[in-house]
Amino acid sequence: MKFIIFAGTPGSGKTSVIKYVVQELKDNFKLFFAKFDCLQTLDNERIAKQYKIPTTKKLAGELCPDHYTALEIPKIIKENQDKDIIILETAGLCLRCSPYVKEGLGINVLDITSGDPSRYGPILTDADIVAISKGDLVSQAEREIFRAGVLKVNPETKIAEVNGLTGEGVIDIVKYIEKFSNIKSERLTLKHSMPSAVCGYCYGNKIIDEKETQKRYLAGKELKNLIPNLNCGKCGFKSCNEFIRAVLDGKAKRGQCPFIKK
């Protein structure tokens, strides 16, 4: 099984590029497509309908989308052992993280009109392939300067110049995917660590105040020590963190967690 992650800011053209990739690969490989988003998406349904491949959508909701993606990856791999290629799409939102894994192929779709490449973090600097989109909107000079800017922050990357509207250039990505090796085991490693989640805001505090944040943090930490942190979902929430937030917000009861220490 090959594991491919597409990441990029909203509107960069990820889904358009993926559609052409799926179109090229679907006849020769068993594909699975997972779309990660924050609040809502219909992209997976559109792709399922258009190309007749199995898909899923994963909404991060209250969680950091990158943390959530990492939590869900093992489940997706486990459930799709019969597939040849898993394609995962995520916005990789805060730019502090990158969702790429060492064993997979990380592709950053980067809008050429989005400004100096040096302002992106690991989402660009850790990418195996940078797919530069919307190049038809700018002059050759700007294309070349942008390309040089990408190589400055990520000298090892391969570059594909793509057009999400016409699909031109996507064939280069398809060739890289075809040549890419399979993952050896289910154990994957993140290319880049996640930012620390250590304050009261991480437990859902909304009041901008040092004391309130501290209070919320301590309450969250106490509860975290009482639950197993398995993200088993038996409490009705996707993850333990969401459960903790709900309890602290008064929207859930401690007893909803069947494993909570008394």
Next chain:
Amino acid sequence: MNSKVKKITILPGVNKFGEKEHFERIDIKRGEVVTIVGYTGAGKSQLLYDLERLAQKDTKSKRKILINDKIPDKKLRFDPKKKLIASLGQSMNFFTDMPVKDFLQLHLESRGKKSRQGLIKEVIREANRITGEPISPKMNLLSLSGGQSRALMVSDIANISISPIILIDEIENAGIKKEEAIKILVEEGKIVLIVTHDPSLALNADKRIIIKNGGIVKISKTTLKEKGIACYLNWIENYELDIRKEIREGKEIKNVEIYCEPLKSKNKIKR
């Protein structure tokens, strides 16, 4: 590098309906200017894209492009330091937020060239030859008008992206002095392909490629008579430009005086 490219060859692909194009091969030699004509949406820009990418049956059209009868090295396709092709697309705007002179310097660096103040001045000077309102080195790229942006792109191609093959997409829409721009871009000993809707430009080239439904349907060699007609059309256009200038300067246009003299011989054609 310039002297190494003797010719570029287009091998047939398919049109929008998947039917094979009816020609064996199109050879364009050093020093030739070829125009690409056809209705909007016919696939003219696609042909430019195939050429820019040096397509190897890996684009929609499935065309194959050879240089000096050989399949070109992959590196020639994208590495700006090795590129053989400079192209002026249809884009009319810049997106980079920086002064003109810094931008040009960055472009020189990305092409692996040493930046020279003299050259940057020359690029701006030449751009100002084809635009109405002059560009200054300290102006921000984002504040340039459509015409100024295009003029700078043209001058950049002629002076920084120096390449043996030049692709030009609809230069007439730019709001710049078309003839001057072509003069700057089209140098001796280059291969030039121009997508155009402009009759005088189309008839001025050595050959023209006619495109329909995504496929090349005909290749015409420009006749001597057609070249004469091109000059004549050009003369009318220039007359129109003179009137445009007078309107822009607030003058009242009192009468139009166009004297049509029949073309007699080549020597009589005035430009």
